[in-house]
Amino acid sequence: xxxxxxxxxxxxxxxxxxxxxxxxxxxxxxxxxxxxxxxxxxxxxxxxxxxxxxxxxxxxxxxxxxxxxxxxxxxxxxxxxxxxxxxxxxxxxxxxxxxxxxxxxxxxxxxxxxxxxxxxxxxxxxxxxxxxxxxxxxxxxxxxxxxxxxxxxxxxxxxxxxxxxxxxxxxxxxxxxxxxxxxxxxxxxxxxxxxxxxxxxxxxxxxxxxxxxxxxxxxxxxxxxxxxxxxxxxxxxxxxxxxxxxxxxxxxxxxxxxxxxxxxxxxxxxxxxxxxxxxxxxxxxxxxxxxxxxxxxxxxxxxxxxxxxxx
Numbered sequence: 001x002x003x004x005x006x007x008x009x010x011x012x013x014x015x016x017x018x019x020x021x022x023x024x025x026x027x028x029x030x031x032x033x034x035x036x037x038x039x040x041x042x043x044x045x046x047x048x049x050x051x052x053x054x055x056x057x058x059x060x061x062x063x064x065x066x067x068x069x070x071x072x073x074x075x076x077x078x079x080x081x082x083x084x085x086x087x088x089x090x091x092x093x094x095x096x097x098x099x100x101x102x103x104x105x106x107x108x109x110x111x112x113x114x115x116x117x118x119x120x121x122x123x124x125x126x127x128x129x130x131x132x133x134x135x136x137x138x139x140x141x142x143x144x145x146x147x148x149x150x151x152x153x154x155x156x157x158x159x160x161x162x163x164x165x166x167x168x169x170x171x172x173x174x175x176x177x178x179x180x181x182x183x184x185x186x187x188x189x190x191x192x193x194x195x196x197x198x199x200x201x202x203x204x205x206x207x208x209x210x211x212x213x214x215x216x217x218x219x220x221x222x223x224x225x226x227x228x229x230x231x232x233x234x235x236x237x238x239x240x241x242x243x244x245x246x247x248x249x250x251x252x253x254x255x256x257x258x259x260x261x262x263x264x265x266x267x268x269x270x271x272x273x274x275x276x277x278x279x280x281x282x283x284x285x286x287x288x289x290x291x292x293x294x295x296x297x298x299x300x301x302x303x304x305x306x307x308x309x310x311x
Contacts, residue, residue, distance in 0.1 A: 007024060008061070009033070033057055060100050066083040092105065104225070109238070111130075166182070170300065203265055214289075240279040
């Protein structure tokens with residue numbers, strides 16, 4: 001990418017998109033196009049077509065998506081499938097129609113089968129049944145990967161796909177009804193501390209293992225791959241290490257400084273038993289994560305809850 005390239009970041013207000021914008025700006029890119037969902041509804045084909053015809057971006061980071069935790073995925077199955085399919089279909093197709101030099105599609109580690117061997121290698125895609133609690137979202141993301149590969153095969157488009165592990169960072173979602181586990185835990189412990197509550201109830205058994213990557217590390221990896229990766233298929237982006245939800249809860253409790261106890265609600269679902277990315281392909285391409293989990297959570301907590309009022 002040349003410094004004067006016109007770059008469209010779809011989903012720039014989200015955690016991933018905003019991190020990519022920050023990374024591009026830090027590298028000196030100034031011609032960055034952003035549109036909020038109110039300004040441009042990517043689910044609408046005619047709006048997306050008009051945007052691409054008018055703006056003619058050189059590069060596209062497709063980070064726009066409908067996202068949420070287990071509860072949201074279970075409750076809004078149709079929305080997660082429809083919205084994500086429409087967004088990616090429109091952006092990928094009109095990127096092709098308008099001569100975009102390169103597009104990066106961002107997926108999710110939930111694309112892998114529920115009981116796939118660990119750590120998750122890129123070739124495990126479509127080798128087994130998906131985790132039921134987020135199947136619609138996963139199916140949409142798998143379709144996006146295959147669409148990029150199909151447009152590469154049929155039209156010669158340089159469209160690539162990356163699959164981040166669980167993310168956290170600035171502009172995360174802290175809504176307890178539809179957020180992911182890490183931001184939800186930060187908010188729960190913070191509010192329990194502020195309100196002097198004796199215990200915090202956490203979903204599940206605490207046994208599942210999860211990997212967490214800071215959004216700024218993800219953005220750095222995306223920036224690197226946009227310049228150095230031009231192949232079909234997908235690339236996992238992660239840290240290559242995981243932690244149990246129980247240990248994560250203890251770490252967050254310690255960072256927040258909460259003195260009460262943790263109660264596990266085993267009547268609630270755990271989700272996938274383990275989800276660790278094999279990041280050997282990424283490391284072989286020359287990139288690896290830099291921000292440790294404790295360092296990242298401490299920074300996020302300080303900026304979200306200690307320097308501003310709770311959202």
